[in-house]
Amino acid sequence: MHTCGGCTATWTGTRKAHCSGCHTTWATVRLFDRHRCAEGEHGSCVDPTSLVDGAGRPKVVLRDGVWGGPERTEAQKEALARMWAERKSGQDGRK
Ligand SMILES: [Zn+2]
Numbered sequence: 001m002h003t004c005g006g007c008t009a010t011w012t013g014t015r016k017a018h019c020s021g022c023h024t025t026w027a028t029v030r031l032f033d034r035h036r037c038a039e040g041e042h043g044s045c046v047d048p049t050s051l052v053d054g055a056g057r058p059k060v061v062l063r064d065g066v067w068g069g070p071e072r073t074e075a076q077k078e079a080l081a082r083m084w085a086e087r088k089s090g091q092d093g094r095k
């Protein structure tokens with residue numbers, strides 16, 4: 001169990017990242033990085049709710065106090081699996 005010295009947040013799991021700037025907890029360091037921007041002396045944080053894709057869909061959703069990627073629909077999972085399979089076969093073909 002991890003705790004933050006600046007707020008009451010607690011979280012478990014080493015993959016998670018808590019921001020000591022805006023006190024948000026992120027499911028992965030990669031997502032954490034997305035809410036950080038280079039503005040300001042020590043960088044700054046953007047509001048997680050402002051992280052949206054080109055179509056205005058949220059890139060992160062708050063679940064149990066942790067910001068994580070949105071649940072994928074079955075169709076999206078299938079498309080992703082297909083994409084990876086194609087990528088893999090493409091690499092094999094180049095050998
Ligand atoms: Zn932050």
Ligand SMILES: [Zn+2]
Nearest residue numbers: 004006007023
């Ligand atoms: Zn905190």
